[in-house]
Every structure is written in structure tokens, then in C-alpha cells.
Amino acid sequence: MILITLEHIxxxxxxxxxxxVTAVYWVTLVxxxxxxxxxxxxxxxxxxxxxxxxxxxxxLYSGHLPLSNLYExxxxxxxxxxxxxxxxxxxxxxxxxxxxxxxxSAMLTQGFATLGLPEKMQQSAMLVPALQxxxxxMHVSMILLSYATLLCGSLSSIAYLIxxxxxxxxxxLITNNCFLRSFLTNKNGYSRDQEENDLExxxxxxxxxxxxxxxxxxxxxxxYRTIGIGFSLLTIGILSGAVWANEAWGSYxxxxxxxxxxxxxxTIYAIYLHTxxxxxxxxxxxxxxxxxxxxxxxxxxxxxxxxGIGLHSYGWLV
Numbered sequence: 001m002i003l004i005t006l007e008h009i010x011x012x013x014x015x016x017x018x019x020x021v022t023a024v025y026w027v028t029l030v031x032x033x034x035x036x037x038x039x040x041x042x043x044x045x046x047x048x049x050x051x052x053x054x055x056x057x058x059x060l061y062s063g064h065l066p067l068s069n070l071y072e073x074x075x076x077x078x079x080x081x082x083x084x085x086x087x088x089x090x091x092x093x094x095x096x097x098x099x100x101x102x103x104x105s106a107m108l109t110q111g112f113a114t115l116g117l118p119e120k121m122q123q124s125a126m127l128v129p130a131l132q133x134x135x136x137x138m139h140v141s142m143i144l145l146s147y148a149t150l151l152c153g154s155l156s157s158i159a160y161l162i163x164x165x166x167x168x169x170x171x172x173l174i175t176n177n178c179f180l181r182s183f184l185t186n187k188n189g190y191s192r193d194q195e196e197n198d199l200e201x202x203x204x205x206x207x208x209x210x211x212x213x214x215x216x217x218x219x220x221x222x223x224y225r226t227i228g229i230g231f232s233l234l235t236i237g238i239l240s241g242a243v244w245a246n247e248a249w250g251s252y253x254x255x256x257x258x259x260x261x262x263x264x265x266x267t268i269y270a271i272y273l274h275t276x277x278x279x280x281x282x283x284x285x286x287x288x289x290x291x292x293x294x295x296x297x298x299x300x301x302x303x304x305x306x307x308g309i310g311l312h313s314y315g316w317l318v
Contacts, residue, residue: 149230
């Protein structure tokens with residue numbers, strides 16, 4: 001009972017803290033307040049420590065790794081998002097956009113685990129015989145880490161598409177205004193040189209005068225890096241799961257719904273990496289593929305569980 005109470009304390013503290021940190025990062029993203037950005041990074045570290053304490057305490061009184069039900073997997077996903085933020089924060093100086101993504105992800109996943117799931121599903125239970133294996137740590141942890149990393153990369157691509165669409169819209173408006181002014185004032189002394197200067201300024205707008213362009217470059221860069229890491233983790237998770245399935249069920253692959261969607265997820269991100277590496281695509285085209293992967297990951301992770309089908313399902317609705 002004492003350990004259960006000790007588990008709930010850091011879990012609630014971390015959720016309250018990550019909610020504040022999320023608000024801080026969104027305010028920082030809009031108003032560019034460096035002091036808030038620094039405090040947000042420290043808040044993410046404290047959040048990571050609190051979630052770690054909650055998961056460790058749960059593993060102590062349950063006697064197994066906290067990866068056996070939907071609540072524990074969502075808490076681990078929130079922990080992974082915090083870890084990703086800390087790692088990238090070490091490599092990058094400007095993490096305002098990163099915090100808006102990772103902090104929001106950690107808050108929503110932990111909020112769903114603590115507030116959205118029934119209390120019965122939040123309780124720890126004995127592992128079924130098939131899960132009592134050393135492969136539990138390798139397979140499930142790699143899969144959940146890959147989900148968190150792929151979701152972070154996909155969200156970066158979605159943010160990239162949103163920002164670039166706004167930039168392109170501004171370019172179109174400025175260009176149309178230039179042509180309209182040229183048409184209306186051409187007879188009143190509007191020179192060809194002035195027209196060319198306006199057009200040049202219009203197309204150089206995102207390159208020289210907008211911080212949005214710098215943000216899109218960072219988003220595209222880190223999206224590629226995080227998806228590359230997540231794809232590697234997903235590959236390890238699928239391979240370890242195949243070995244574990246052979247030990248538990250006598251077959252490496254049984255086309256279980258979760259396995260099928262994991263293969264679809266792997267294929268989508270393989271296409272993304274192929275277009276980036278071999279074809280040299282950058283910008284909107286691979287970002288669209290990564291954005292599609294965001295929804296595929298959620299179908300693979302949560303969609304199967306909502307339906308309660310297959311050997312991998314936690315059976316939330318059914």
C-alpha cells in the first residue's frame with residue numbers, strides 16, 4: 001500500500017508539472033521569451049525524474065517491468081517523450097519548437113493514462129505466462145521507444161507542413177499584390193526596376209525576413225534524424241518480437257492485427273527514409289509521408305487495443 005501511494009505521488013506531480021511546462025513552451029514559441037524556454041527545459045528534466053520514479057516504484061511492488069497493460073505503456077510513452085526532449089535539448093540550442101511538440105505529447109499521453117482510463121485498468125496485475133519472459137524488456141521497450149520517436153518526428157513534419165503552407169500563402173499574396181500594383185500603376189510611372197525589386201523581395205521573404213523559415217529548417221532536420229532513430233528501434237522491436245513469438249507460440253509471424261499494422265508502419269517509414277536518402281527528397285513530399293505515418297502509428301498502437309482484437313491487444317473496449 002505504501003509503494004502504491006509512493007507511485008501515485010510522482011505520477012500526479014509529473015502530470016501537473018508537464019501541464020505547466022507545455023503552457024510555458026507554447027508561450028515561448030509565440031513571444032520568444034528565452035528565460036521561459038530555459039525554465040521549460042528544467043521542468044522537463046524534473047518531469048522525467050518524476051515519471052521515472054513512478055515507473056520504478058510500480059515495478060518494485062508489481063515484481064515485473066511496468067509494460068504489461070495500457071496504462072503502463074502510456075506512462076512509458078510519456079517517459080519516452082520526456083527523454084527524447086532531454087536528448088535533443090543537449091544537441092540543439094533552440095528547442096522552443098521541440099518543447100511545444102514533446103511536452104504536449106508527454107502531457108496528452110500521461111493525461112489519457114491517468115484521467116482517460118478506468119481505475120481498474122490502471123492497477124497492476126500478474127503477468128500471463130506468455131509475458132513472463134526476458135524478451136518483455138527488449139521487445140516492448142523498443143517498440144514503445146520507437147513509437148515515441150516516430151511520433152515526435154511525424155509531428156515535426158506536420159508542423160513543417162503547416163508553417164510552410166503559411167509562408168507559401170504569404171508569398172502568393174505578396175506576389176499578387178505586386179502584379180496588381182504593377183497593372184494599376186504602370187501608366188503612372190511604375191518602372192520595370194521597381195516591379196522586379198518587389199518580386200525579388202516577395203520570393204526572398206521567407207529566406208531573409210522570416211524566423212519561420214529557420215524553424216522549418218530545424219523541423220525538417222530533426223524530423224529526419226528522429227524518424228531515422230525511431231525506424232531503427234522499430235526494426236529491433238519487430239525482430240525481437242518475432243523471436244519471442246516463436247518461443248511463446250511456435251511461429252515467428254502469425255499475421256496478428258498488431259503485427260500486420262507494425263509491418264505497415266515499418267513500410268511507411270521505410271518509404272520516407274528511402275525518399276530522403278536515395279532520391280534526395282526534402283521538404284514537403286517526405287513530410288507528407290511522415291505525416292501519414294503519424295496516423296498509422298496510432299492505429300497500430302491504440303487502434304487495435306480499442307477494438308480488443310488479436311493476441312497483442314489490451315482489450316480496452318471489448
